[in-house]
Amino acid sequence: MTRNAQALGGASARWVETLPALVAGLSRDWSLTLGPTLHGGSSSYVAEAQTADGEAAVLKVAMADYEPIAGEVATLELAQGRGYARLLAADLSRGALLTERLGLALGRHGYGLERRMQALGQALRAAWRPLAHPPTALMSGAEKAAWHVGFAPQTWEATGRPCSERLLDLVLAFAQRRGGAYAAEAAMLLHGDPHEANALADPAAPGGFRFVDPDGLYAEPAFDVGALLRDWTDELLTADPLALGRSWCEQLASLTGVPVEAAWEWAVIERTSTGLLLMKLGAEAEGRRTLAVAEAWAKGSA
Structure with missing residues (x-):
């Protein structure tokens, strides 16, 4: 992810620099306890999380100017958990969403x-x-x-x-x-x-x-x-x-x-x-x- 962001340059490269503060702000606003980072994604930061009421969740923050999440959020909202992970929270301005945590791929x-x-x-x-x-x-x-x-x-x-x-x-x-x-x-x-x-x-x-x-x-x-x-x-x-x-x-x-x-x-x-x-x-x-x-x-x- 970091390599791709640096290769793209511009907003994506700057996004890597601001990511720690962005994640900290989301964790505070959504009352999350963060767990391990989930590797394998090429255009977003993904990590395990736990909500204030103890629900296992996944936090995703999309790379700036590279992976718009509006379509993803709209789909999850329309699906309401049918066939998809349930959407728990979303913030399009920060390119972030929180979903329930499912099992292995x-x-x-x-x-x-x-x-x-x-x-x-x-x-x-x-x-x-x-x-x-x-x-x-x-x-x-x-x-x-x-x-x-x-x-x-x-x-x-x-x-x-x-x-x-x-x-x-x-x-x-x-x-x-x-x-x-x-x-x-x-x-x-x-x-x-x-x-x-x-x-x-x-x-x-x-x-x-x-x-x-x-x-x-x-x-x-x-x-x-x-x-x-x-x-x-x-x-x-x-x-x-x-x-x-x-x-x-x-x-x-x-x-x-x-x-x-x-x-x-x-x-x-x-x-x-x-x-x-x-x-x-x-x-x-x-x-x-x-x-x-x-x-x-x-x-x-x-």
């Missing part, structure tokens, strides 16, 4: 991949929910698709065209299709960034998991399924990426009840944009591996 339980996929599918179904009105604080599925239409070609050019033009054209076609398919009446509150590290054991339901760190999105549930397939690059590259990726997509779609092709189109979009983002951030090796899978997927997509 899914990836730390030693489960095989099939079981982890099942757990993620079940957790997503429990977290998705329709709302009476589209939330103004969250991006819609149409807006997310439009974001990709802008981001992908611009970043492709800026990073030296690291994937084929055929893949880029496919991403743009898929994004336009998914954007056109958006219907507010069929949309649901989604996580937006589901993966194994964001699914934590639910102390109240042994064997179950709830989510943390949502981006927040109001879109077709197929988006979250497609977003899951940004992961597991190592496994995909040691097999036939297309055959295995399609198999996983079909399995996850069956578990969650979403249309396979919609999930697949979002998977191609999200994996390609993730690869381009990694290239932009300087993680060239991982970016090229991520894009190599997307290239294989493009050969079997229309």
Whole structure:
């Protein structure tokens, strides 16, 4: 986290210098007793905490100018603990939130991949929910698709065209299709960034998991399924990426009840944009591996 902040410079670098005072102020205002820092985050300070009434909690303070938390807070407020950690307090002006403390992340339980996929599918179904009105604080599925239409070609050019033009054209076609398919009446509150590290054991339901760190999105549930397939690059590259990726997509779609092709189109979009983002951030090796899978997927997509 500190290295990333210093690399970004500006407000993010200054944020590191002011963080101790910021955390001390939040601890005082929210009557918290702080515990160990939770490592692994790249853009926020996260620590165990205990509230004045003894509840186990987690304090998160987002890096200035890098990780806006408005979408996260809005999602947790709307979810009210259903499928997510309960939100206990939030202060957008200080980029901070306090949630209940859940258990270990899914990836730390030693489960095989099939079981982890099942757990993620079940957790997503429990977290998705329709709302009476589209939330103004969250991006819609149409807006997310439009974001990709802008981001992908611009970043492709800026990073030296690291994937084929055929893949880029496919991403743009898929994004336009998914954007056109958006219907507010069929949309649901989604996580937006589901993966194994964001699914934590639910102390109240042994064997179950709830989510943390949502981006927040109001879109077709197929988006979250497609977003899951940004992961597991190592496994995909040691097999036939297309055959295995399609198999996983079909399995996850069956578990969650979403249309396979919609999930697949979002998977191609999200994996390609993730690869381009990694290239932009300087993680060239991982970016090229991520894009190599997307290239294989493009050969079997229309």
